[in-house]
Every structure is written in structure tokens, then in C-alpha cells.
Amino acid sequence: MADSEQRPNTQPNGDAGVSDSNHNHDNEKTQSKGAKHDLEKLVDKQKLEEKMKMVKPEKQPPGGYDSMPIPSASRGYTVKFTFHRATNLPMADINSLSSDPFVLAQLKTDLPKRHKEDPPFMFRTPTIRRNTNPEWNAVWIVSNVPASGFRLKARLYDEDPADHDDRLGNAHIDVDHIDENWPGIHEQSYKVKKRMGSKRAYFIRGCAALFQRGLDMSGELTVSVEVLGRTEGDAPGGQLYTAGPMAWTKHFSPLLGRISGTKAASDDNPGTERYNFQANQIQLAGPVPSTLYHRYVEFKPFIGSMFTTKGVRGWILNRALHHQHARVYNFDRTTVYGSFDEPCRDMTLKFLDLVHYDQGGRIFTYVLTLDGQLRFTETGKEFGIDLLSKHTMHSDVSIYIAFSGEFFIRRHTRKNHFSDNEASDPTHPPEDIGGGPPKDEPPKDPAYYELVIDNDSGTYRPNAKLLPDLKSFIHRNLPGIKVLTLDCNGDKEKMDRLKTQQRERKKTEGDAHVYVQGSDAGSISSSDEEMLDTMDGDDGNGNGAGDIGVSQGVKTVLHGPKQRVEKFQHPGKARRERIETLDDQETERAEQSHASHPHAPAAAAAASSSSHPDTHHDTHQSDAPPSAALSDGPFFDAVPSHPDTASHHDSAAAEKPNTNTA
Numbered sequence: 001m002a003d004s005e006q007r008p009n010t011q012p013n014g015d016a017g018v019s020d021s022n023h024n025h026d027n028e029k030t031q032s033k034g035a036k037h038d039l040e041k042l043v044d045k046q047k048l049e050e051k052m053k054m055v056k057p058e059k060q061p062p063g064g065y066d067s068m069p070i071p072s073a074s075r076g077y078t079v080k081f082t083f084h085r086a087t088n089l090p091m092a093d094i095n096s097l098s099s100d101p102f103v104l105a106q107l108k109t110d111l112p113k114r115h116k117e118d119p120p121f122m123f124r125t126p127t128i129r130r131n132t133n134p135e136w137n138a139v140w141i142v143s144n145v146p147a148s149g150f151r152l153k154a155r156l157y158d159e160d161p162a163d164h165d166d167r168l169g170n171a172h173i174d175v176d177h178i179d180e181n182w183p184g185i186h187e188q189s190y191k192v193k194k195r196m197g198s199k200r201a202y203f204i205r206g207c208a209a210l211f212q213r214g215l216d217m218s219g220e221l222t223v224s225v226e227v228l229g230r231t232e233g234d235a236p237g238g239q240l241y242t243a244g245p246m247a248w249t250k251h252f253s254p255l256l257g258r259i260s261g262t263k264a265a266s267d268d269n270p271g272t273e274r275y276n277f278q279a280n281q282i283q284l285a286g287p288v289p290s291t292l293y294h295r296y297v298e299f300k301p302f303i304g305s306m307f308t309t310k311g312v313r314g315w316i317l318n319r320a321l322h323h324q325h326a327r328v329y330n331f332d333r334t335t336v337y338g339s340f341d342e343p344c345r346d347m348t349l350k351f352l353d354l355v356h357y358d359q360g361g362r363i364f365t366y367v368l369t370l371d372g373q374l375r376f377t378e379t380g381k382e383f384g385i386d387l388l389s390k391h392t393m394h395s396d397v398s399i400y401i402a403f404s405g406e407f408f409i410r411r412h413t414r415k416n417h418f419s420d421n422e423a424s425d426p427t428h429p430p431e432d433i434g435g436g437p438p439k440d441e442p443p444k445d446p447a448y449y450e451l452v453i454d455n456d457s458g459t460y461r462p463n464a465k466l467l468p469d470l471k472s473f474i475h476r477n478l479p480g481i482k483v484l485t486l487d488c489n490g491d492k493e494k495m496d497r498l499k500t501q502q503r504e505r506k507k508t509e510g511d512a513h514v515y516v517q518g519s520d521a522g523s524i525s526s527s528d529e530e531m532l533d534t535m536d537g538d539d540g541n542g543n544g545a546g547d548i549g550v551s552q553g554v555k556t557v558l559h560g561p562k563q564r565v566e567k568f569q570h571p572g573k574a575r576r577e578r579i580e581t582l583d584d585q586e587t588e589r590a591e592q593s594h595a596s597h598p599h600a601p602a603a604a605a606a607a608s609s610s611s612h613p614d615t616h617h618d619t620h621q622s623d624a625p626p627s628a629a630l631s632d633g634p635f636f637d638a639v640p641s642h643p644d645t646a647s648h649h650d651s652a653a654a655e656k657p658n659t660n661t662a
Contacts, residue, residue, distance in 0.1 A: 063297035065463035066400070070290050071112040073238035076144040077178055078231045081105070081152065082224040083125055084187055085135040089219045092158035092166040098130040100159040101168060102331075103221070107142060108151045111238050114293070117399040118370065121240055126337045127159045143231040143243040143286065149175040154221060156192060161332040169194050171221045178227055185225040192219035233287070241286030242371050246347055246477070247339040250354065251279040251329050277377075279328045280354045284372040284477040285343055289469040292368070292402035294460045296392070306392075307399050318397055321389070325396040328377060348446040348478045357442035358411040358449065361429045361505030366453075367394035368402040368470075376407075391459040403470050404460045405488070407453035408502050411436055415447035416482075429505035438509045446480030454495055456488040464490060 083103050092099045103125045121142075128134035156168040169192035173185070235241065256277035298304045305314025306321070340347045355364060355376075366376035375394045391404045410427040413435070417425060426433050427450070436442045451474065455462040464487035471483050486495045 061297050061299045063295045063299075064461040065466070066115075066293050066295050068114045068293065070114060070236045071238045072236070073111055073144075073146065075237040076111075076146045076231050076240075077180070078141065078143045078228040078243060079145045079150070079178070080224075080226045080228055081107075081123075081140040081142065082226075083136050083138045083140075083154070084222040084224060085133070085137075086156060086192070086219060086221045087133050087189075089132040089134070089156065089168050089192070091132060092160070092168065093130075096130050099132055099166075099168065100127050100129050100333075101131070101134045101156055102127040102159055103136065103138070104155045104157060105140070106153045106155075107145075107240075108153070109146050109240060110148050111144075111146055111240055115295075115400060117295075119398050119400070121371065123242075127331060127335070129333060139245060141228070141242070141244045142240065143233075144235065144237060144240050145178065147177060147179055149177050151175075152223075152225075154223070156219075156221065159331055161330055168192070169219060171223075173223060173225070175225070180227060180229060182227050184227060185223065187222055187224050189220040189222045192221055194219075235287035236290055239287055239290060241288065242283060244285055245339040245341050246283055246285055246343065247337070248280070248282045248350060248354070249331075249338075250336040251281070251331065252334045253277045253279070253327060253330050256327065277328075279330075279377045280375070281329065282351065282354070282374045283339075284368075284374055284473070286372045288368070288370060288372045288402045289466075289473055291466055291469050292462075292473075293370070293400065294403065294462050295400050296459055297461050299458075307397060321392055321397045324393045328393065329375070343477045343479055345446060345480050348480050349444060351478055352409065352442075352446065352449060352481075355409055357437065358409050358428050359437040359442065360509050361408075361502040361507075363406055363408045363499060363502050365390045365394065365406055367391055367404045369395070369398065370400060370402050372402070389459050391457045395459075401460055403455070403462050403466070404457035405453060405455045405462060406457075406499075407451060408499070410450045410452060411442065411448050412450060412482075415445065430501035446478075450482040450484055451478070452484045452486065452498060454486040454488050454491075456495070464488075 083105070086101060086103075089099055089101055091097050105123045105125075107121045107123070123140045125136045125138040128136065152173040153170060154173070155170045158166040158168055160166060171190040171192055173190065175185075231237075254276050296303065296307050302313060302317070305311045306317040307314075309315045309318045338350070340350070356362065362378045364376045365379040366374060368374055377394070379390050395401050395404070410429060411433070412425060412427050413433050428436060432438070434440070436448075453470070453474070455464055455467060467485040467487065471485050474483050486498075488495060
């Protein structure tokens, strides 16, 4: 009975077993079909994803290469601007009862820009020391100026690296038409408008006028403008560019040299060393290839606000980087100026001199601006400027640039003998090949040297496909030197190996040694001197005060602006913009007045000697140069540095500090 209860209830003919077997078989077939269907769906999905990748690449952060073409325009004219001299300028320095004047010019035309964020077209003259009647004779040659004319706005400043540059006034030159028959402007003097000038400077000159008869309160700027002819070449007609001269400047900062540990032999005391840091700028002859056009990469949300100064955080970061740029590219009495009329072998030798040939295994960070200014310094992890973006600092927080990355120099054993086989063609670095550093002087012939340049820049991420365009542009401006380009991604293994060899050579040959300025340490303010004493462990009275260390020094010098910005409210911006608008309106009224008289000259100065003091206007706000967004005020020691720094020197190999002029 127990067995019968446990036995399953089956049919006599066994149909139950057959039914179960068929049921299991049907389940297996269903599962097999389902799995096959799922596999087919997975394969189809993968194929679809692959097709989507081919059609639409993986989304990248906005920025990098911009394919926007230059707006079409007829070929323009090449125009030569000469800033001859100024007279009766105000006295911005109460100690010397004089000024250190320079001109910062901006050229405007009706040529449309590719983007409204493109930087303005600027030019800076050298500085003349202690002279209220300076003479520059600085030349600026610009190509593709349209037949519809131009507006030249010349601002005069007193250079003051220890505080901020005082505005001495401005003058406008407006020309509504040019062609090959245009008579030009020949050493014409224009009144310097005092409305936007430093009230302190004019107050000092007014006091001096009380004790000196015949002292004129109205300054003048003398300028010449000449049309050299139609612009030739392959550049698009809509591309305005600097054709010459090829000006170069060397900037020095003992404070940054102390922070970074960069030393050099002293000229005053042989056998001793002093701290220094060198930054370099070269105006290359345009045009820059129109394909070289890159925007900052917005790989983090705050990056966009930093470049566009949106929000408090963005404004603080933007201001700090502008301050950092002004510290590194510091114009003062130790700045060395020079220029060449056109690309030549001597220009290549000057470039090699600025990078110290193949000495020390140096690696340089560079930025090439849209107007062809090459800015570079030796940088690395030991340098304080790495605390913020290197390329952003070099570009002075420009939204658009031409190219950026790093480069270094190598010397070969024979002239014009370059081979990929390192065994048959050794170089220095990394090998000691004789005939040059580290034991002998470097040979003064570009044919021995190779420039290795890449696109290693996370800020702008230049397109590797454009490296050949960069190479041809450098070849045209630095004749005689071999140029090797490397893609930071495609040639990463080779690039890393070569840079590692450079760094190892630097350890072998010692710390970097850079050019030393003269004995006049005019670039150090009193606060900087205190900083240096503190870092040396001296409290200024000969007593040890302990060493605050490099890290703290970097934070104080480079991050200090952020703390000061956070406490600073900007009350004068709206008032300054309103006054600038009134200036422009006054210029337009003057143009209309001249147009109503048939005997009016073709070109008139939109400048007035009348002064309209505003007792509530902050002097510091009105004095500040336009080198950066909100760059006014004495809070950041800002010094204007612009993409088109040039010199009036005609000597092809001139290299001497800008000396004082009585």
C-alpha cells in the first residue's frame, strides 16, 4: 500500500513519459531560439554603435581646433606706421619729476573677425627712460589694411613695474580711405587727450608749471603713416597681420628666479651667481597660416568662466592669470629690446641665443599668437608658474591662439647632417659630442641645430594634422635651422624618450643658467625685496627670520592676487566705460565737423587738449592699461603685455638694455 501511494499515477500505455519528453524538447527549442535572438540583437547593436562612431565621433569637450575660415575680403594695402616722438608729457614720477613713456597702439578696421573673441590688433613701442619728450621712431608695418581705411588709437603710458602703469593720455587717428595714391601722413602732431590721463601725473606737471615759465600743459604725439603698396602673397584678403619688423624682447624677474631656483653667473662679481628668470617674445613675420586657429578646451566647467570672466570665481582666476603673465613678461629698465627687418640667418642666431643653444637640456613652453608673436620660457615642475596653466599664462588668457606646445634644441656633429639613426648621428643632448657645450662654446651656425617642437598643450589641444603648417611657418621665419615636429599622441613614445633625455642632461649639467640683467635691479619692488630677504632667512636687520620656503613663496607671489581680488570691489568700471563712450562720441562729432568743411585734411586727430576732471573718479581706475580684463588698480602690479611688442632699433644684432635718456 505504501509503494502504491509513492508510485506516480501513470497511464497503462506509458503516454505520460512521452509527453514529458516532448515538453522538455519544446522548452529547449524555445530557449535556443531566444538565445539566438538575443545574440542577433547584441550583434546588431554592436554594428550600429560602430556605424555611429564612424558617422559621429565620440563627443569631446568644446574647444581645440576651429575650422572657421577667415571672412572673404579683397586684398588690402601694406601700411607703415611710425611713432616718432611725443612732447610735453606729464610727469608721472614725483621722485624724478619725469616719466618712462611708451605707446600702446590699437589698429581697428572694418574687416570682420572670425569670432568676436579674437584678440585686438596691438603694438607696443620700447620704453624711453626719464623723459617727458621721448623719441621712439618705432616702426609697425601692417598688411591687408582695407581700402576703407582705419582707426589708430594710441595710448601713452608711464611704465611703472613696481605699481601700475599710469595713463598719460591718448590720441586717435582716423582715415576713411586709402589707396596707392593716398598722400599719407608725414610727421603730423596730434594733441594728447588728457581726459583719460592720470590726474596725479597732470597735477605734478601743473605744480611744476607754477615754478617754470613757458611749460606747456598740452602734450603732442607725432606720427607718420605711409602706404607701401598692395599686399602681396597667399594670405587671405581678410587677414590683417604684422609684416615687420621682427622685434624681440627679453624679460627678467629675479623674484621668480629665486622662487624657481634659477641662477646665473653675475656680471658684476665674477665667480658668483644670482637668481634670475628669463621670458622671451619674438614677433615673427606674418601671415600666420590661416589653418592655425585654436580655442581653449573647456574640459572643466570653471575653465569657460576663467577665460570669459563670468562669475566671481572666473573673474578671480582670470585676474590671477593676467597678473601672472605681467609678472613673467615684465617690462622694466632691465628689459632688452632688438629687431630685424626681415627673416634672416642673424634672426635664427638670436633665437638660438634666447634659448641658450643646446646648453643644459632645457625644455621650453611656447604659445604662438594669431598675429605671429612667439612667447616662451623654460618651464617645468620646478617652476612656480606651473601652479596655474602654463599655456593660459603665456597667452595672457586669450580665448583664441594659433598654436601651443613645448620645444627644445639639439646639436648635431655635422652641418645639415640629420638622421633618424641615433647611433650614426649622435646629438647633444643626450651625448657629449664635443665641439660645443658642456665644455666648449656653442658653434654659431644654425646648420648644426635641430628644433624639436610638439603640440603638447592640454589648454588648447592643437590639431596634430596642422604640424606641417607650423613647420613651414617656422622655416620661413628661422632660416637655416632643422625643424622636427612631434605629435604628443601619435609620437608619444618618441617624444617622452627625447624629453626624458633632456631632463637627464639637465641633471648632469646642473641647474639652468639664464642671461643676467645689469646691476640695476629695477624690476624688484620694495615688497619683492622684503620677500627675497625673508626667503633667505633675513628679517632685513641682519637677523635670521627663518626660511618660508619655495612653496610658501610661490603661494604668496602668485596666489596673493586671488586673496586681494576677493576683498576688492570694482566701483570704477562703469564710470570708465562711460567716459570712454563720451570720448568716442566726441571723436564722431569732430569727424562730422571736419566733413562739413571742404578744406578739411584727409586725416584728422581725434584728440583734444581740454580736460574734464571728475572728482569722484578713482585715479587708479582711469590710469590702468587695457592689458587684461579689469586690469586697473594698484592691486596686482599689472604691466601691459600685448601680442605685438616691437622695437625701433634698426641694428640686426642689437642687444643692449634700454638706457636712461636725460
